Amino acid sequence: MKIGVLGCGSMGSGIAQVAATAGHEVILFDNNKDALKRASQKLQKILNRLVEKGRIDDATAKAIFGRIYMVNNMKAYKDCGLIIEAIIENLEIKKSVFQKLEKIVSDDCILASNTSSLSIASIAAACEKSDRVIGIHFFNPAPLMKLVEIIPAVQTANEVLEKSKNLIDNWGKLTVVTKDTPGFIVNRVARPFYGEALRILEEGIADAPTIDWAMTEIAGFRMGPFTLMDYIGNDINYTVTETVFKAFYNDPRYKPAFTQKRLAEAGYLGRKSGKGFYDYSESAQNPAPKKNKRLGKSIVNRIILMLINEAADALFWQIASKEDIDIAMTKGVNYPKGLLQWADEIGISKCVKGLDNLYKEYGEDRYRCSPLLRRMAKQGKTFYKKKKRV
Numbered sequence: 486m487k488i489g490v491l492g493c494g495s496m497g498s499g500i501a502q503v504a505a506t507a508g509h510e511v512i513l514f515d516n517n518k519d520a521l522k523r524a525s526q527k528l529q530k531i532l533n534r535l536v537e538k539g540r541i542d543d544a545t546a547k548a549i550f551g552r553i554y555m556v557n558n559m560k561a562y563k564d565c566g567l568i569i570e571a572i573i574e575n576l577e578i579k580k581s582v583f584q585k586l587e588k589i590v591s592d593d594c595i596l597a598s599n600t601s602s603l604s605i606a607s608i609a610a611a612c613e614k615s616d617r618v619i620g621i622h623f624f625n626p627a628p629l630m631k632l633v634e635i636i637p638a639v640q641t642a643n644e645v646l647e648k649s650k651n652l653i654d655n656w657g658k659l660t661v662v663t664k665d666t667p668g669f670i671v672n673r674v675a676r677p678f679y680g681e682a683l684r685i686l687e688e689g690i691a692d693a694p695t696i697d698w699a700m701t702e703i704a705g706f707r708m709g710p711f712t713l714m715d716y717i718g719n720d721i722n723y724t725v726t727e728t729v730f731k732a733f734y735n736d737p738r739y740k741p742a743f744t745q746k747r748l749a750e751a752g753y754l755g756r757k758s759g760k761g762f763y764d765y766s767e768s769a770q771n772p773a774p775k776k777n778k779r780l781g782k783s784i785v786n787r788i789i790l791m792l793i794n795e796a797a798d799a800l801f802w803q804i805a806s807k808e809d810i811d812i813a814m815t816k817g818v819n820y821p822k823g824l825l826q827w828a829d830e831i832g833i834s835k836c837v838k839g840l841d842n843l844y845k846e847y848g849e850d851r852y853r854c855s856p857l858l859r860r861m862a863k864q865g866k867t868f869y870k871k872k873k874r875v
C-alpha cells in the first residue's frame with residue numbers, strides 16, 4: 486500500500502521514515518519547498534548515521550530513501566491507501582486540507598491526523614466521507630518512540646480503526662486505542678508530572694533541582710519534570726497544558742502555572758534558548774539539589790498520587806483500557822512503571838487517603854479523588870490480579 490504523509494516537519498519526516506522502513510512507498514508533500522529540501526537532507530543524514538552505527542546496511546538505507554518521494558503537488562496522493570497529516574496544529578487549516586485530500590484520493594483511502602490536541606470528530610466533520618477519518622498520533626521522534634495512539638472519532642468506521650491499528654502494529658509500533666478526548670491518553674495523564682511539580686515549586690516546598698533529584702533518584706524517572714520541561718520547551722509544554730485545561734472547561738486539575746507562563750513570555754524556553762528553569766550556558770552554575778530523603782519522598786509521593794489519580798480517572802471515564810493506559814505511559818513517555826500498577830503496589834486505600842489529605846489541606850477541587858479509586862478502596866479491589874508467590 487502506498488502511504489501519503491502531509492507536512493514534512495519534525496513529525497511528518499519521521500513518520501515517512503517509519504513507513505518507508507516498513508517497506509511502503511511514501512509520498513511526502515509539504516507546501517513549503519524549502520521544508521521539503523531540508524527534510525530530504527535530514528532524512529539522508531539520519532539514514533547515513535544508522536549505517537555508520539551498523540543498524541542498517543548501505544543498501545537498506547538507499548532503499549528506504551528511494552521509497553520516499555518528495556512531491557510538491559497533492560495530486561501525487563491519488564493511489565495512496567492511507568494518508569497521515571502532520572501539518573501545523575490549526576483546525577481550520579487541517580479541515581481545508583482534508584477537504585482538498587478527499588477530492589484527490591479514492592473512496593477507500595483512510596485519512597488520518599497526527600494532531601496532538603484537536604478533536605478528530607471536528608476534522609472528520611469537514612469531510613464528505615467522515616467515517617474514513619481517524620487520529621494516528623505518533624510521538625517525537627517518530628522512528629524511535631514505540632507508542633502510537635489510535636483515536637477513532639465518533640464518525641470513524643470500525644473497519645477503518647481495525648485496518649489502521651493492524652497497519653501501524655505491523656510497522657513495529659505499539660498501538661493503544663483511546664477515546665477522542667483532550668490530550669488522548671499520554672498528554673492528559675502526564676499533566677500532573679509537570680503541574681504538581683510546578684505547584685510544589687511555587688509553594689516554595691522545594692526548588693527545581695531538588696524536585697528533579699527526587700523524581701529521578703527516588704522515583705526512577707529518566708528525567709525530572711523541570712529538566713523535561715526545559716527539554717520539551719516551556720512554550721510548547723505550557724501551550725499543551727493550557728489547551729488541555731481549556732478543553733476540559735477549566736478543570737482546576739489541569740490549571741497551568743504562572744511560573745512557566747512567565748518563563749515562556751520571557752523567552753526562557755529551555756535548552757533551545759539556552760535558559761529555562763536551568764541555565765545551559767557554558768559558565769552556568771545551577772544550584773545543587775538538597776538531597777533530603779524525607780523531603781524527596783514527600784515530593785515523589787505527591788506527584789505520583791496525582792499521576793495515579795489522573796490515570797484512574799482516565800479509566801473511570803473509559804478513555805482507554807487499564808492495560809493501554811499503563812502501556813501508554815511506560816512506552817510513550819518512558820515512565821518507570823505503569824501508574825495503575827503503581828497504585829496497586831502502593832495500595833488503593835493508601836492512595837485515596839493521600840489524595841483526601843491533600844484535598845483537606847488545600848480545599849481545592851484539583852485534589853479530588855477519582856470515584857474509581859474510592860470505589861475500589863471500599864471494595865478492596867486492585868487494578869491487576871496479585872501475582873502468586875512462588
Ligand SMILES: NC(=O)c1ccc[n+]([C@@H]2O[C@H](COP(=O)([O-])OP(=O)(O)OC[C@H]3O[C@@H](n4cnc5c(N)ncnc54)[C@H](O)[C@@H]3O)[C@@H](O)[C@H]2O)c1
Nearest residue numbers: 492493494495496515516517520571572573574600601625
Ligand atoms: N512536535 C511534536 O512533538 C509532535 C508530537 C506529536 C504530534 N504532533 C503534531 O504533529 C503535527 C505537526 O507537528 P510538527 O512538530 O511536525 O510541526 P512542524 O512545524 O515541524 O512541521 C509542520 C510542517 O507542515 C507544513 N505545512 C504547514 N501547513 C501546511 C499546509 N497547509 N499544507 C502542507 N504543508 C503544510 C510546514 O511547512 C511544515 O514543514 C501537529 O499537528 C502537531 O500537533 C507534534
